[in-house]
Amino acid sequence: MNTGKISVRYSSALYSIAKERGEEDSVYEQMHALSEAFFHTPGMSAALSNPMYSDADKLQLLRTAIGAGLTETVDQFFLFVVKKERLEFMPFMSMMYQEIYRKDKNIILSKVITARELKPETLKELREKVSKTTGKQVVMYDETNEDLIGGFVLELNNLRYDASVKASLEKIESKLIGK
């Protein structure tokens, strides 16, 4: 299975065209919305490779996932992918486009998860600190999860730093039961 080769080629081509048209930011937002739909809608990616659904149905599914923000560039891309019978690779293409975009723009995607909501000034300070440490522009999202009890979890692209109380307690538990 050449998932990697196919998704990299298609997403690279999409990025080139989007950049030529000055739409790379807009396409990034659409690809982000599409990948979020794949992650949070069970069975959506499986539907794209299901022969029981027509190409028209699959196309409508993708258009609905992006919603009102769908541009002509992305719609034309969908039609091209349908024509080439590569719809099953769309989840990978959407993720790969975001990777290519962030690499080209020198952006690092970051998420901080805390047990209680962070103040905007704290989030700003954290963003600046991460930006200074990594030397990149930081796009930071924050999320609240009471299960952490305390501390925080910091995600930077594909790296995670878990300094939560929950993780510490789990470590202690593993040590005590000899896991």
Added chain:
Amino acid sequence: MSDIKPSEVYDILKQQLAGMESTARMEEVGKVLQVKDGVAIIFGLDNVQANELIEFENGMMGVVMNLEEDNVGAVLFGPSENIKEGFSVKRTGRIASVMAGDGLLGRVVDTLGNPIDGKGPIQGQLYEMP
């Protein structure tokens, strides 16, 4: 019933927790893109090795079998129904192996070599294979 002194409990806990790494470390994580037929396709995990064990956010384990440019394929050590798209998964740094030795004779173990027959831990000297 004899009184349990707090200092005794403290000493036992201290002994049990000796050598435990208390500081957090950076972990490499990925996200599940697709799951079907006992295989999960994961985006991320750029530096994962072939046959490395990975851990899903619900505690289930898997082993990396397929390394592609933008994703990895992993065989699940449990039912596919328990893994959903969007689940995060992290590297363990350990290559899949089993502990082998005479103590395994007559025992029932799971895919990771953990005893599941209710007869306690595997006894005797064990060797990591491969």
